[in-house]
Amino acid sequence: xxxxxxxxxxxxxxxxxxxxxxxxxxxxxxxxxxxxxxxxxxxxxxxxxxxxxxxxxxxxxxxxxxxxxxxxxxxxxxxxxxxxxxxxxxxxxxxxxxxxxxxxxxxxxxxxxxxxxx
Amino acid sequence: xxxxxxxxxxxxxxxxxxxxxxxxxxxxxxxxxxxxxxxxxxxxxxxxxxxxxxxxxxxxxxxxxxxxxxxxxxxxxxxxxxxxxxxxxxxxxxxxxxxxxxxxxxxxxxxxx
Numbered sequence: 001x002x003x004x005x006x007x008x009x010x011x012x013x014x015x016x017x018x019x020x021x022x023x024x025x026x027x028x029x030x031x032x033x034x035x036x037x038x039x040x041x042x043x044x045x046x047x048x049x050x051x052x053x054x055x056x057x058x059x060x061x062x063x064x065x066x067x068x069x070x071x072x073x074x075x076x077x078x079x080x081x082x083x084x085x086x087x088x089x090x091x092x093x094x095x096x097x098x099x100x101x102x103x104x105x106x107x108x109x110x111x112x113x114x115x116x117x118x
Numbered sequence: 119x120x121x122x123x124x125x126x127x128x129x130x131x132x133x134x135x136x137x138x139x140x141x142x143x144x145x146x147x148x149x150x151x152x153x154x155x156x157x158x159x160x161x162x163x164x165x166x167x168x169x170x171x172x173x174x175x176x177x178x179x180x181x182x183x184x185x186x187x188x189x190x191x192x193x194x195x196x197x198x199x200x201x202x203x204x205x206x207x208x209x210x211x212x213x214x215x216x217x218x219x220x221x222x223x224x225x226x227x228x229x230x231x
Contacts, residue, residue: 031217040127040223041223042122042209042221042222042223042224043209043219044221045218045219048218058218090162094217096217102169102171103149104150104169105149105150105211105217106164106167107152107164109154109161109162109163109164110161111160112159112160114159
């Protein structure tokens, strides 16, 4: 299993350009997530999806869009890139379940996309 | 609102030393707490996950404890090695949301040969 894969690894955009960050997982996880990590900070949730066709906003959704047409793929779209979107973007997936009365939702992360907007 | 804090922000130790990384959180209503390792330019690798009903988890030289009532977790690394140099992040999964992880800002660890 490749786990969670992300492309591209690096990208430089000019202000106002658009791009799509790709994320694919091969673990048949129903939940998928997009986070951003600014320098010296923890990760913040941008958008998440609980299954194909279902998406919802996280803590910092402004300037981004997502879609989830299949279980495996969860692309993140930046429409009008701004310098404030310079960050490292991580995709993650999980399979929430209950076992012996305990709720489990361990998240598995991709290697990240480093985006610079100039 | 749940907040997660990690102190210190950076730590430098000589090889062989036992060390403790700290994580604190403001709301004890959590499902679990997860410790991650992040190498420069790389993604996050899950090290240990402690369910709220558990007190600790161990993996090799790593031991993580959880004291939910006091809002604290520690990651103990025994006999540190230069290969342990990385940023260590903790994250909690609050009970008010089944999906969300709230991350601390991490501790950058340098183990000197």
